[in-house]
Amino acid sequence: MYGWTGKILHINLTEKRFEIERPDLDTYLFYLGGKGFGGRYLRQCANLPWNHHDMVISVFTGPLTGSISPTSGRTHILSKSPLTGLIADSSVGGKLGFRLKNAGWDGIVIKGKSETPVGIIVNDNVVELQDAANLWGLDTNQVNKKIQPKKASLSIVGQAAENGVYFASITVDQHHSAGRAGLGLCFAHKKIKYLLVNGTGHCTVKKPDKLKQAREDILRLTYASPVLMGQFGFSKLGTGAVYDLMDNRRMMPTDNFLRTNFLHASKLNAAAYERAYPQKRHGCLGCHIMCKKIGIKTEAATGTKHQFTMPEFETMSHFTALIGCKDIDLVLKANERCNYYGMDTISTASVLACRREIKGIDYTAKKLLALIDDIAYGKDEGEDLAMGATLYAKKMGKPHAAMAVKGLELPAYDPRGAYGMALGYAFSTRGGCHLRAYPISHEIFRKPVATDRFSFSGKPRIIKIAEDLNAVIDSLTACKFAFFAAGLEEYANVFKAVTGIETTAQDLLQTGERIYYNERIINAVNGFDIKDDDLPDRFFKQPGSSGNKINIPPINRDDFLKAREKYYAIRGLDAKGLPRKEKAYELGLSGETCKLWNNL
Numbered sequence: 311m312y313g314w315t316g317k318i319l320h321i322n323l324t325e326k327r328f329e330i331e332r333p334d335l336d337t338y339l340f341y342l343g344g345k346g347f348g349g350r351y352l353r354q355c356a357n358l359p360w361n362h363h364d365m366v367i368s369v370f371t372g373p374l375t376g377s378i379s380p381t382s383g384r385t386h387i388l389s390k391s392p393l394t395g396l397i398a399d400s401s402v403g404g405k406l407g408f409r410l411k412n413a414g415w416d417g418i419v420i421k422g423k424s425e426t427p428v429g430i431i432v433n434d435n436v437v438e439l440q441d442a443a444n445l446w447g448l449d450t451n452q453v454n455k456k457i458q459p460k461k462a463s464l465s466i467v468g469q470a471a472e473n474g475v476y477f478a479s480i481t482v483d484q485h486h487s488a489g490r491a492g493l494g495l496c497f498a499h500k501k502i503k504y505l506l507v508n509g510t511g512h513c514t515v516k517k518p519d520k521l522k523q524a525r526e527d528i529l530r531l532t533y534a535s536p537v538l539m540g541q542f543g544f545s546k547l548g549t550g551a552v553y554d555l556m557d558n559r560r561m562m563p564t565d566n567f568l569r570t571n572f573l574h575a576s577k578l579n580a581a582a583y584e585r586a587y588p589q590k591r592h593g594c595l596g597c598h599i600m601c602k603k604i605g606i607k608t609e610a611a612t613g614t615k616h617q618f619t620m621p622e623f624e625t626m627s628h629f630t631a632l633i634g635c636k637d638i639d640l641v642l643k644a645n646e647r648c649n650y651y652g653m654d655t656i657s658t659a660s661v662l663a664c665r666r667e668i669k670g671i672d673y674t675a676k677k678l679l680a681l682i683d684d685i686a687y688g689k690d691e692g693e694d695l696a697m698g699a700t701l702y703a704k705k706m707g708k709p710h711a712a713m714a715v716k717g718l719e720l721p722a723y724d725p726r727g728a729y730g731m732a733l734g735y736a737f738s739t740r741g742g743c744h745l746r747a748y749p750i751s752h753e754i755f756r757k758p759v760a761t762d763r764f765s766f767s768g769k770p771r772i773i774k775i776a777e778d779l780n781a782v783i784d785s786l787t788a789c790k791f792a793f794f795a796a797g798l799e800e801y802a803n804v805f806k807a808v809t810g811i812e813t814t815a816q817d818l819l820q821t822g823e824r825i826y827y828n829e830r831i832i833n834a835v836n837g838f839d840i841k842d843d844d845l846p847d848r849f850f851k852q853p854g855s856s857g858n859k860i861n862i863p864p865i866n867r868d869d870f871l872k873a874r875e876k877y878y879a880i881r882g883l884d885a886k887g888l889p890r891k892e893k894a895y896e897l898g899l900s901g902e903t904c905k906l907w908n909n910l
Contacts, residue, residue, distance in 0.1 A: 312516040313373035313809040314338050318347075319415050319437065321430065323500055324363060324422030328437050331419075339811070339821075340898065343372035343416060345784035346825045348388030348399060349832065351419050356832045360390040360398075360492075361499050363423045369505070370417035372787035375407040376513030378521060379804045380528045380796075381789035383408050383596040385482070391491035392499075393476040393657070393698050394717035394741045395836055397829050398491035401745075401784050403594035403602070404483030406507060409463040413509025424501040432507045433462075442503035446472060449650040450481040453504060459483075462508035468652030471498035473688040475696040477657035477719075481649060485592060485602060485619045489654035491718060491740055516810030524803040528796045529598065535795035537755050544601040544791060545591070549623040550580035552754075556627065559754060560860045561727025563720070564631040566663040567713045567846075570724045570854030570862055572631035578638060580626070586638055589620060599791055605642070621645040621655070627722035628659035633666055633673060640675045644682060651686035657698060658682065660719035664699040668708045715742035716842050725845060726854040726862050728753040728763045733773045733873055736843045737881075739829040747776035748790060757794050766869050770877035778822035785825060824897040827882065831889045831899065840887035843874060 320329040341347045348368040358365050367389040374382035385407035391398030410418070413434050420430075427442040445453050450466040457464060463483055471478035471494035478494030479487045488494075497503075515521055532538050539545045556562045557575040564572045572578075583589075587607065593600035603620035621629070621641055625648075629641045648655045662681060666673065673681075684692025694702050699719050703712035713720050718741025725732035730749030738746040749772065753763040761772070779798060783790055788801065798815035805813050850870070854862030878885065882893035894900070 311335060311338075312514050313377070313805075314343070315411065315414050315416050317415055319418045319432070321418060321420045321437070322422040323420065323424040323428070323439070323502075326439060338373070341825070342782070342785035342821055343375070344370045344384075344386035344401070344787035345388065345399060345781055346821070347417055347785075348386055349397070349825055349828045352388060352390065352397065353828060353832055356835045358390075360392045360395070360496065364421055365390055365496075367420045367493075367496050367500070368417060369406075369410070369420075370787070371407040371411045371415075372785055374786050374788060374804060374808055376411035377515055377808050378525055378596070379788070379808060380525055380532070381594070381597050381599065381792045382787065383594040384787045384789060385410065386784055386787050387480065387488045387493055389493060389496040391718075391740070392495045393492045396491070396716055396718075396833050396838065397740050398493050398496065399740060399784075400480075400488035400490055400493055401787060401790075402480070402482050402486050402488040403597075403789075404463060404486040405595035406463040406465060406482050407787060408595045409461075409507045409509050411509070411513055412511050413507060414511050418505075420500065420502070423499070427501050427503045429504045429506060430502060432505075432509075434509050434511065445503050450484070450652055451650050454484050457504070457506065459506060459508075462506055465505040465507075466652070467494045467497045467503060468650060468686070470651040470653040470686045470696075471495050473686065473696070474498075475653055475685060475688070476698045476701075477654040477696075479652050479654045481652055485604060486594070487649065487654070490656065490743065492654075494652045513808075515808050517807045521804065521807035524800065524807050527803070528792065528800050531795040531800070532599065532792055535757075537757065537794050538599055538791060545599050547580040547584065548601055548603040548620065550583065550603075550621070550626050552623050553579045553626055555754065556623075556722065557631075558858065559727055560855055560858060560862050561724040562627060562631050563713070563722055563724050564855070565634060566632060566660075566667045566711065567720070567724060567848060568667070568852070570727060571857060574636045575631065578626070578630045578636065578641075582638060583620060583626075587620070587642075594789070597789065599789070601791060618642070618646055619649055624722045625655040625659070628656055628663070632659055632663045632722070633678075635673065635678070637675060640678065643675075643679060647679065647682050647686075651682070653682075653686060656721050657719045658685065660713060661685075661695050661699045661702055664703050664711050664713070665695065667711045668703065668706050710847060713742075713846055713848070715845060716740075716838065718742040723750060724854055724862075725849055726865055729766050729865065729873075730761065730763070730769045730773060732845060732849065732865055732870065733766070733769055733877065734776075736845055736870075736874065737773060737777070737877060739826065739833055745790065746780060747773045748780065749773065749776065751794055755794060758797070766873040770873050771880050774877060774880050775819070777826050778819050780822070781825040782818045782822035785821070820897075824899060827889065827893065827897055828899055830881070830883065831894065834888050840874075840885075843887050845870070
């Protein structure tokens with residue numbers, strides 16, 4: 311077997327037992343890796359609550375991980391969300407995937423619950439549970455300094471997860487976050503404080519010469535992409551490069567999505583951060599795009615240099631426009647606290663924006679930071695804010711103020727300015743997520759081809775295909791940004807070179823359809839249907855901020871509903887948005903999956 315190691319590590323924390331699973335090649339081809347394998351194991355306990363001792367957490371590499379395949383250094387973590395009750399998953403960067411593959415494992419499946427805090431240590435084929443009681447209560451930066459992982463990959467949860475924040479995240483290799491939907495709380499509930507992985511092996515490749523050529527083809531395309539490698543692209547300015555663009559297109563969420571244009575945006579963009587703070591490029595292991603930025607601050611008293619993670623686009627936008635903040639230094643402080651505590655920045659800013667609208671009070675710097683502290687420790691008002699915007703707004707008697715889909719707070723793209731994004735939010739299997747289909751690529755970046763952003767025409771099929779594509783990307787596991795320039799055809803060539811298995815882009819896309827449909831089945835088992843594939847009323851009743859010769863009207867609800875109906879037909883769902891048995895069997899999702907129909 312090439313690409314894959316052929317081994318999956320199973321850890322039972324209750325019994326302190328380790329087992330090795332050796333799937334056959336057909337199983338690997340069926341699920342690929344990453345997101346696909348995570349869905350396989352979640353399916354087996356799909357009807358259990360997120361905090362049940364038999365609920366699994368999966369950490370998976372893909373068949374390309376550990377090779378010279380471009381952007382293949384990502385890892386996929388998946389469980390059930392405490393925030394939404396849906397699938398919780400995150401594609402995270404760093405070196406975790408490489409180190410896990412180097413250690414000889416395609417993935418780790420964790421179940422059970424430890425009675426006391428533990429660290430999971432994987433060093434090649436040696437696995438152990440280390441007492442972590444002395445680290446419980448420390449933030450992610452403090453734990454990183456104590457363990458000093460050097461070449462190993464270190465994933466940590468902070469105080470937010472320990473104190474029950476529904477949107478707690480996992481910090482990977484200090485500068486990367488497995489955010490959204492509360493994966494950090496999943497870790498902490500099982501009393502996992504950290505996961506330390508190192509390995510001395512390497513990825514086996516079937517055709518190294520073919521891989522080298524396929525890699526060069528992708529590199530050539532990405533280096534020619536202005537969005538990725540241009541003077542104002544991701545490699546130069548980080549993901550914050552799109553900050554001005556979103557505001558210019560009148561789709562920057564402002565004042566909790568009451569408006570879509572922020573008057574102070576020009577002084578808070580990526581260039582402003584670059585002027586204010588010395589920075590260096592950073593990225594996932596093996597990546598040439600290097601879209602992350604690390605800030606460098608020198609302490610005046612000691613001359614000591616302090617490195618910190620610069621905010622990415624979503625954080626830049628939500629901690630300014632969404633909550634009415636005009637202070638770059640405050641954004642950096644808020645971002646740093648969220649990273650140290652281990653909290654998703656999108657959800658944190660969103661619930662604070664929700665509170666601001668409900669209470670009608672602007673934030674001072676002191677109050678904003680104090681509330682972040684209170685959320686992380688579940689203290690005073692922070693205990694309610696830690697539940698997320700949907701539950702907080704409901705408790706406050708103002709459910710309309712929660713800008714979320716299926717309980718997950720919306721990121722920094724207003725759907726009134728891009729109708730494909732409106733559909734992407736509504737249909738996403740993890741809730742209000744822009745990454746399931748990422749229609750911004752064609753509606754705003756105009757890649758691979760431009761589409762009319764104010765039209766639903768053709769969008770249901772585009773969204774369905776994009777969801778399948780991104781399911782493949784997250785299973786391989788690669789980076790979605792590379793697909794602004796390259797396509798599945800190029801990555802099919804990479805896959806063939808690594809594994810030696812003849813595969814077409816269409817073959818991979820069908821695998822992505824299977825993986826995504828499996829997620830629709832899991833969510834349906836948990837009670838999600840047509841009532842949840844929707845947007846907050848605000849987007850259908852209130853216009854955005856027109857200007858700059860751009861009109862931002864409310865979304866026409868009848869047109870939205872017609873597009874949803876078309877999507878259901880194209881996706882193979884029934885009129886209520888539920889999976890059909892016939893479609894599941896067509897995709898090969900029989901056996902355990904179809905036993906779940908009794909729960910629908």
